[in-house]
Amino acid sequence: MTTIENPTRNGVDTATLFATIDAVKNNTDIAKFQFRATNKWISGTHNQSTIHGFFGAMQEMEHQQGWTFNADHPAVLVGTDNGPTPVEYLLHALAACLTAGIANVAAARGVNLTEVESTVEGDIDLVGILGLATEAQPARNGYEQIRVSFKLRGDTPENLRKVVEQSRSRSAVYDVLTNGTPVHIDIDAG
Amino acid sequence: MTTIENPTRNGVDTATLFATIDAVKNNTDIAKFQFRATNKWISGTHNQSTIHGFFGAMQEMEHQQGWTFNADHPAVLVGTDNGPTPVEYLLHALAACLTAGIANVAAARGVNLTEVESTVEGDIDLVGILGLATEAQPARNGYEQIRVSFKLRGDTPENLRKVVEQSRSRSAVYDVLTNGTPVHIDIDAG
Numbered sequence: 001m002t003t004i005e006n007p008t009r010n011g012v013d014t015a016t017l018f019a020t021i022d023a024v025k026n027n028t029d030i031a032k033f034q035f036r037a038t039n040k041w042i043s044g045t046h047n048q049s050t051i052h053g054f055f056g057a058m059q060e061m062e063h064q065q066g067w068t069f070n071a072d073h074p075a076v077l078v079g080t081d082n083g084p085t086p087v088e089y090l091l092h093a094l095a096a097c098l099t100a101g102i103a104n105v106a107a108a109r110g111v112n113l114t115e116v117e118s119t120v121e122g123d124i125d126l127v128g129i130l131g132l133a134t135e136a137q138p139a140r141n142g143y144e145q146i147r148v149s150f151k152l153r154g155d156t157p158e159n160l161r162k163v164v165e166q167s168r169s170r171s172a173v174y175d176v177l178t179n180g181t182p183v184h185i186d187i188d189a190g
Numbered sequence: 191m192t193t194i195e196n197p198t199r200n201g202v203d204t205a206t207l208f209a210t211i212d213a214v215k216n217n218t219d220i221a222k223f224q225f226r227a228t229n230k231w232i233s234g235t236h237n238q239s240t241i242h243g244f245f246g247a248m249q250e251m252e253h254q255q256g257w258t259f260n261a262d263h264p265a266v267l268v269g270t271d272n273g274p275t276p277v278e279y280l281l282h283a284l285a286a287c288l289t290a291g292i293a294n295v296a297a298a299r300g301v302n303l304t305e306v307e308s309t310v311e312g313d314i315d316l317v318g319i320l321g322l323a324t325e326a327q328p329a330r331n332g333y334e335q336i337r338v339s340f341k342l343r344g345d346t347p348e349n350l351r352k353v354v355e356q357s358r359s360r361s362a363v364y365d366v367l368t369n370g371t372p373v374h375i376d377i378d379a380g
Contacts, residue, residue: 038310042201067273096237129362130214145372180370189350
């Protein structure tokens with residue numbers, strides 16, 4: 001049994017968090033999730049994704065609402081700038097995943113947070129995607145490197161650093177971005 | 191010199207696309223980009239990223255506007271459902287990148303598009319991030335597998351399939367998600 005002094009800390013309902021972990025221990029099928037997005041091409045590099053339903057806890061579920069996100073290229077990359085580029089969404093996903101993990105880990109450990117901010121930068125040499133990489137100037141298609149800078153306040157520097165490290169070691173997005181995931185593509189071309 | 195029958199196809203300004211490629215051939219420094227996102231923790235698993243400025247074409251640039259995106263966990267994952275989960279944004283980024291590439295490649299090849307839709311699914315076993323993976327039930331933190339299903343119309347099935355394949359082979363997000371990227375984390379813990 002876990003002793004809980006403060007059932008809500010840093011906005012995390014720790015009682016429910018521990019109860020969820022206990023429930024998964026008893027039936028790990030609860031933890032098998034499938035997330036989804038649907039995308040529709042608008043024009044040129046502008047397209048839109050919708051995120052609403054998912055599978056989890058052994059049933060079809062839905063978020064409280066559906067969300068639609070635009071993606072596009074800026075004018076300098078021959079787009080119409082109706083939304084961020086797809087690669088910018090990766091940086092948001094990484095910051096969001098590490099930050100949610102920081103909040104959960106801190107709450108579970110009784111570490112206080114008053115401020116968590118981060119900046120994520122990704123370096124990319126577009127000669128890769130433009131098909132202009134050469135032996136003299138090799139380039140991959142994706143980011144060469146991503147850097148995350150966190151600023152945290154609310155507890156001792158040592159406690160805060162350990163929380164970030166534990167969040168990193170349990171982050172789904174960090175794992176996918178650093179280790180990769182198999183991607184399969186099916187095509188219905190009429 | 192590239193002969194262009196139709197300078198705009200599928201909403202892509204092909205004349206500017208080819209001119210951009212020629213410009214990069216002459217000075218590859220133009221192609222060195224840095225994208226950025228800043229994130230702020232709100233409460234619990236809810237946080238917000240802003241995307242606005244970036245570096246490219248040898249100068250600091252900005253999108254026409256800044257965009258803010260919420261991320262959160264749904265109630266079943268002990269969050270407040272104020273936005274998609276971070277891992278759902280990865281699926282959006284993948285669909286958006288492949289679709290933008292499809293539009294560009296099709297335009298460059300004179301292939302017509304009338305419809306491009308996709309669904310992306312990602313399978314994840316949350317025993318990984320919950321720290322409950324065992325030897326008997328191993329699980330990574332991130333997606334085990336991602337599947338993209340495209341529906342395309344507007345040209346011959348063969349042409350459409352080749353366009354998707356070329357987009358995949360030049361997609362920045364596909365590259366990062368399948369091959370991984372080094373991620374460095376700095377911490378300012380007061």
